[in-house]
Amino acid sequence: MAAMQGAGAYAKVGVESGVMSASPHQLIVMLFDGACTAIRAARIHMEAGHIAEKGKSISKALDIVNNGLLAALDGERGGEVAGNLASLYEYIARRLLAANAQNDVGALDEAERLLDDIASAWRDIESQAAGA
Numbered sequence: 001m002a003a004m005q006g007a008g009a010y011a012k013v014g015v016e017s018g019v020m021s022a023s024p025h026q027l028i029v030m031l032f033d034g035a036c037t038a039i040r041a042a043r044i045h046m047e048a049g050h051i052a053e054k055g056k057s058i059s060k061a062l063d064i065v066n067n068g069l070l071a072a073l074d075g076e077r078g079g080e081v082a083g084n085l086a087s088l089y090e091y092i093a094r095r096l097l098a099a100n101a102q103n104d105v106g107a108l109d110e111a112e113r114l115l116d117d118i119a120s121a122w123r124d125i126e127s128q129a130a131g132a
Helices: 002-021 024-048 051-072 075-102 105-131
Strands: none
Touching: 024 051, 024 075, 024 105, 051 075, 051 105, 075 105
16 A cells, blocks of 8 residues: 555656646646546546546546636637637537536547547647757
8 A cells, every 4th residue: 555655656746747847838738648548537437337436537637628728728829729729628528528427438539539639739739849
């Protein structure tokens, strides 16, 4: 048990260190990764019938989408792209809520696929900027 707590504390320090040294672009990528990880955990809990854990994982994904990704959008500077992303994030949030309420694995899959697609585009932007 103590080894598990130690490993968890070590992992938390690693994540915190990564956040502290990350660029704003990298922070957004980390949010996508965190949301997808939470969705995958929710799927595992849903399939195992662990309702409370499923709800916690979906809540975590929703929190990242609403209070991380959506909140980070700058409508003034982002214009139409920011507006389109806001609509997409709101749709993803609705799919996550539906997945939770209806135990719908398909809704989880769709939310994860959409987030993966956007995250992939973010990663491409970063790699292009680094190569320029």
